[in-house]
Amino acid sequence: MTESLLRARSLRKAFGRTEALRGATIDVERGEVVAVTGPSGSGKSTLLLCLAGILRPEAGEIIYDDRRLDRLSESERTKLRRRHFGLVLQFGQLVPELPAVENVALPLLLDGHPRRDAEGAARAWLERLGADQLATALPGELSGGEAQRVAVARALVAGPSVVFADEPTGALDTVSSEEVLGVLLSAARDTDATVVLVTHDNRVAASADREVVLRDGAVVPVPAELRP
Numbered sequence: 032m033t034e035s036l037l038r039a040r041s042l043r044k045a046f047g048r049t050e051a052l053r054g055a056t057i058d059v060e061r062g063e064v065v066a067v068t069g070p071s072g073s074g075k076s077t078l079l080l081c082l083a084g085i086l087r088p089e090a091g092e093i094i095y096d097d098r099r100l101d102r103l104s105e106s107e108r109t110k111l112r113r114r115h116f117g118l119v120l121q122f123g124q125l126v127p128e129l130p131a132v133e134n135v136a137l138p139l140l141l142d143g144h145p146r147r148d149a150e151g152a153a154r155a156w157l158e159r160l161g162a163d164q165l166a167t168a169l170p171g172e173l174s175g176g177e178a179q180r181v182a183v184a185r186a187l188v189a190g191p192s193v194v195f196a197d198e199p200t201g202a203l204d205t206v207s208s209e210e211v212l213g214v215l216l217s218a219a220r221d222t223d224a225t226v227v228l229v230t231h232d233n234r235v236a237a238s239a240d241r242e243v244v245l246r247d248g249a250v251v252p253v254p255a256e257l258r259p
């Protein structure tokens with residue numbers, strides 16, 4: 032029997048009259064890399080944000096490690112996110128006033144770790160991702176690829192069980208895109224982290240263990256020729 036770490040059943044989420052999710056169902060197994068693909072507007076980002084406990088669906092259920100994520104209070108979800116989840120978005124979303132090392136240390140600082148420990152761990156992660164020379168740079172001084180490396184380090188610094196990535200290479204050229212994706216996936220595999228990766232790029236999706244296709248807010252069967 033396979034072990035699902037994260038399961039979502041029949042999720043519905045609307046923004047005003049727009050139904051972004053219309054009964055989306057997905058199972059993510061522990062340790063796997065799942066690519067969520069589908070046309071623009073099909074609900075990929077909304078699904079990712081629901082699975083990551085950032086958005087709350089209006090109907091359906093989300094079970095993370097035997098817990099009903101959708102029933103937790105805002106503060107319980109925040110705490111769970113800090114300890115268990117890492118997030119990488121398309122444009123890094125680094126804090127512009129803080130040097131890279133402090134950006135990476137942020138999840139640990141917010142979780143109450145002493146600054147020295149948090150920055151030590153942040154430096155170690157930057158080094159591991161080949162970005163130690165960026166430690167003192169401000170986000171505005173980084174290239175897109177460098178900023179995404181820093182964002183990957185920040186997503187991994189607290190040892191998350193799941194890394195959620197929404198078009199993490201969507202704003203990068205091909206070479207930087209491959210580098211950042213390589214760094215993200217190899218670090219996740221080394222740390223046994225599960226990855227949920229939203230992408231519209233077939234090459235990115237091909238690096239995943241499995242592809243889940245969304246259309247009009249629901250998961251549709253993957254065509255046989257795309258199955259691994």
Ligand code: ADP
Pocket residue numbers: 046047049050051069070071072073074075076077078
């Ligand atoms: P995708 O990631 O596949 O492009 P999204 O999940 O971003 O799809 O969006 C699904 C639908 O929900 C789209 O029609 C989008 O315009 C709408 N939507 C997403 N987020 C919001 C929001 N915060 N406010 C209003 N509409 C939204």
